[in-house]
Structure formats: structure tokens, C-alpha cells
Amino acid sequence: MFKKILIANRGEIALRIIRTCREMGIQTVAIYSTADKDSLHVRFADEAVCIGKAQSADSYLNIPHIMAAAEITNADAIHPGYGFLAENAGFAEICAQYNIKFIGPTPDMIRSMGDKMTAKETMIRAGVPVIPGSENLLQSVAEAKQLAKDMGYPIILKATAGGGGKGMRVVWHEEEIEKAYDTAKAEAAASFKNDGIYMEKFVEEPRHIEIQVAGDQYGTVCHMSERDCSIQRRHQKLVEESPSPFITPELRQKMGEAAIKAASAINYESVGTIEFLVDKHRNFYFMEMNTRIQVEHGVTEEVISFDLIKEQIKIAAGVPISGKNYEPKMHAIECRINAEDPYNDFRPSPGTITVLHTPGGHGIRVDSHIYAGYTIPPYYDSMIAKVIAIAQTREEAISTMERALSEYVIEGVKTTIPFHIQLMRNEQFREGNFTTKFIETFELK
Ligand code: MV4
Secondary structure, eight states: OOSEEEEOOOHHHHHHHHHHHHHHTOEEEEEEEGGGTTOHHHHHSSEEEEEEOSSGGGTTTOHHHHHHHHHHHTOSEEEOOSSTTTTOHHHHHHHHHTTOEESSOOHHHHHHHHSHHHHHHHHHHHTOOBOSBOSSOOOOHHHHHHHHHHHOSOEEEEETTOBTTBTOEEEOSGGGHHHHHHHHHHHHHHHHSOOOEEEEEOOSSOEEEEEEEEEOTTSOEEEEEEEEEEEEETTEEEEEEESOTTOOHHHHHHHHHHHHHHHHHTTOOEEEEEEEEEOTTOOEEEEEEEOSOOTTHHHHHHHHTOOHHHHHHHHHTTOOOOOOOOOOSSEEEEEEEESEETTTTTEEOOEEOOEEEOOOSTTEEEEEOOOTTOEEOTTSOOEEEEEEEEESSHHHHHHHHHHHHHHOEEESSOOSHHHHHHHHHOHHHHTTOOOTTGGGGOOOO
């Protein structure tokens, strides 16, 4: 097992990783930017190294500085968390060159899923259902026009280097395709330095349901059931839950098997997530694979009673997994609490937290790095806490969540708590009757 892990991240996920390391008897090294000198991850780690200025490019994305910190502290592994360098194949490669274990998949695995068209081709070969569309990157607007005509509108154009919604264009009529093609290509080139785009049939009002998987270094892969992440706003997830109110045990088994096929196709090593779109007829299609631990991993941990960070560290250290699949034994719902003003277009609201009371009690888990007196810097993601409610049924989990959110006091900055309270009281949400379009029509009072 590793003796010392450097955590190349900040905020709640850095704390989350430090906690599991403690339980495993592994020493921890925090890295931090000048803006994070008073952060809890710095205080909770055994050692801490300042690696640069506030801007991410100068610190949490500064590979030479991070490698220097790992060298001087003699860390034998690096945990990247999520975001920042978690899906950077070049970083994983440099870790290998330094003989420091990157706690995640190999650079090849990251690359093969980072290019969405390649990922899709891999899934077709593996027999995993994908959304009907172009078999290759589009070569011309004429080709796009012909393909769209054959397939029927609406269609969607996606950047092969994209994911998470960037560089996408939905096209409803032939008259719009030329402009959409040009803007999608230009946006892809500007955002990713890769202007490759492809086409898919547009699935209207789908659900976003993802399957957690784990694979070890010896080819064993298992799944840990689904998370429903359909409640999103501008491609940012707001609420995640497991089990999905839309999924039957039969569908869970089918999607679980497809997810195992998907991960096995690249001999996946580490924990990861297969994202599916599910249409109203309960047809499911592979969308993307996330080759990292995700923000919402805690939802799965709570419904199967299993530490995913511990599993990820063990896999990286070469420990084999059992290969057993997991089914939800409880219901868990997570609300992401952001320092944003939900009454003002979710505008970021950084600043100092003056008063704080954190909820607790039966069925509540709060993963957060905030404290009274903490100043939320303006440079990073605005998520400041994740509240997870756990109960035997969905109805009870919603009631527990509503109770916990009503207890939560955060003063000094605006937060998304009022939004979540209203969502928990919404009839449609309570019925489990929602798609990825739900938030567009949800009005905050
Ligand atoms: C789609 C789609 C409908 N049809 N693809 C959004 C993020 C990226 N991962 C892919 N996305 C979508 N791809 C086809 N063929 C609808 C979306 C989509 C979406 C997906 C999941 C969750 C929220 C979403 C919000 C808008 C669009």
C-alpha cells in the first residue's frame, strides 16, 4: 500500500480524500494556492506545500510545481480528485515518468474516452448501444445536410473533444444547419483546439442516468448501480439521487451489464462512470465515460455502504476487486450547495461566511470544507457543500433533505439552499417525474 499520497486538489474533495487516507493509515500531502492558505485541506493534511498563485493555471493546473511538491515530500502516489488534472492524460503520463502512481486510469484509457467519437466507436464494437448518428467526424456541411435529411430532424452536433455540453448545437430544421455547423466547428476549435464535430439524432426530454463502475488491474470489472442526474441547469448538475425513480430492476441489470461491457472494452482500471441518455421509452444509449471519481460519488457510497475512494486507492495499489455487483439498499439524494444567488441567474457569490450552522442528525451526510470565518475565493468552482439525505424510501429521503436544508444557516454569502428547499417541495419532483428539461420550466419564488 502507498505510504504517502499527495492530493492534487482543493475544497471538499481534498478533505474527502484526506479522511479516507487517515482511515487507511496513509500519510497525506496537501497542495494549495495562495488563495487557499486558510483552507481546511491544508490544516487536515499531514503536510502542505504552497504551489503558486490563486489562478488555477498557476497552481492546481501547474504540473511542474505539483511534481516538485511530490518530489520534496517523497509522495508515492497522487490523487487528482475531480476537475483540474483528473482527466489529463499528459499529467498521468508525467506521474508515471516520475515513478509516482497516478490514482486513476492509465493515460491510454483517459485518452480513449476523452475523444468522444473514438469512445463511441469503441462502444459500437463492444456492443454497447449508442445514439444513432454519423459513423465518423463530419467532413463538410454538405455531408451533414445529407445525413440529417436521412436521419430526420432534430439532430445535434457535438464536438469530439467536448463533453459536458460545450460546443453542442441542436438543429431543428434544414435551414439552420449551415450556421449551426459553422458555429459548432468554430466553438470547438476555440475551446478545445480540435474542430472535429459529429452528428447524432437529438433525443428529446431524456433522462441523464449514469452507472458507477470499478475495474482492477487484472481485468475484473463490476458495477455499483445508477445515479439519476437529470436535474441540471446549463449542464451543471444540481441534484443527484440513487436509485433513479425511473429505473426498474430489469433496466438496472441491463444498464449495469452494458456499463461493465463499456469499461471492459478498454480494460478499465480505477473507479469510473458510464453516462447514459435514457429516452421516454426507457431505451438507453451510451453518452460518455468519466474516467475519474465524480462529485456525486457519495450518493452511491450511501446506498451501497461502500467507500469508493478507498476502493480507488486499493485498485491503484494493485489490490484485486471482488467482481460482485452492488444494488441500492437505501435511497440517497444529494443537493449541491453553491455560493451562488439563485434569484439572480445563479450568479457566483464569493465572500466571507460570517455565520454557519451545519445540519446533522439521522440520515444526513454533509461533505464540505467551509467554516465560520472562511472566505470563499472567487477563483474556483462555487460549490461549497454537498448535503446527502439517506433513508429507506425516496419520500423519506426528500423529507429528511427538506428538514436538513431548513436547518442549514450560511450567512455572508448567497447560496442555492432556497432553490433546493423549493425543489424538494415541488410536486413533479416528488413524483419522480422529471427530465433534463425540468429546470428550464422551474420557477423560483
Ligand atoms: C444529447 C442530448 C440529446 N440527444 N445527445 C448534454 C451534455 C453532453 N454530455 C451531452 N448532452 C446531451 N446530449 C443527443 N443525441 C441532450 C443532451 C443534454 C443533456 C444531457 C444530460 C443532461 C442534461 C442535458 C441538458 C441538455 C442537453
